[in-house]
Amino acid sequence: MSLVQKSLKPTIKWAFVQQVLAGLEHKGMDSQPLIKQLGFEGIQSHEGLMSVAQFNLLSQAIEDALGDEMLGFALTPMPKGSLFFINKTMTQLASLKEAVEALNQFYGLFNGGQDIFTLQKNEPTQLVLNFHNDLQARSPYYMQRLLLATYKQLCWLVKSKIPLEGVEFSCPIDDSLSELQFVFGCEDIQQGKRCTLHFRHNILSTPIIQATQGAQLFSQKANFYTLLWPSLETLEVKIRLLIGEDISNGFPSLDTLAKQMAISAATLSRRLQAQGIHYQSIKDDIRRETMEALLLHSKLSIKDIAFRLGFQDSSAFSKTFKHWYGITASEYRSQQNL
8 A cells, every 4th residue: 555545544533633623722713614624524523533644634724824833732833844944954963862952952942942852861762751831741642743753753864763662651542552553663652650752772873864855855744754654664665765855867676676675676576566565656656745845845947846856858747747636737836835
């Protein structure tokens, strides 16, 4: 199943969605008009499930309504583009120790200058989440978002899954235990007195190897990275990481990927087939994601974007784009930037 297919599968409980809306309501805004505007009344009334794609739309709508990338949970609003800034900044640092310190300084800007994490530098490393208001301290969503997003950020920076010893939450987790185990890729998830990531070893000296160019896509697709990629060791994610962000010269062949993974091309093809994954689907997903990011967040011309995506000429790009979206790239950019 491709990343796009996974994003359309209803998996998120309405009770969790209500927690996400708490920041909006804490700021004095009624969430119902937003739910109606997005067409989610049916999910709400039947206590149904929301897909990750729908959850992403809701998160973006709350972000737009509040002008706050923290969706109302920080002491002061976090302007749009801030998460991209910190992700880009961290790619230029040397180690995860510096990345955690940068995260503390960054989040402190929106939480009264206070550190959001306490870093216990014993063996193994522990990262403890601090709270700065009652909303944060009683919100399972806030706890899960900060711990999960931070964990995935650190994994993304080193391009591999960092082994977890366990995760601790200071809120009830019985109703969401299996989901938490899935998204963290860790069986030992417990309720305790603190919110903590327990690592299996001292991770602080681990060097950062992520390229700066990847920050924009990672920031834009944060909900997909955190909720759909429980492990950076899955086959699809391994392939994506090997491909990287620069596809201007096209995609590597399966033979090339197999050599990089130290397996035969036949073995790689067999594993892809067994998991119902098509290499062409992965390439199409990457092209679409990169295409959207460049159209919406860059000033590059359509011709330059076509080159960045590995098309030989802009006419081939235009034909492919219209086949996927039903409109031209220029029309798409104009509609989205209204």
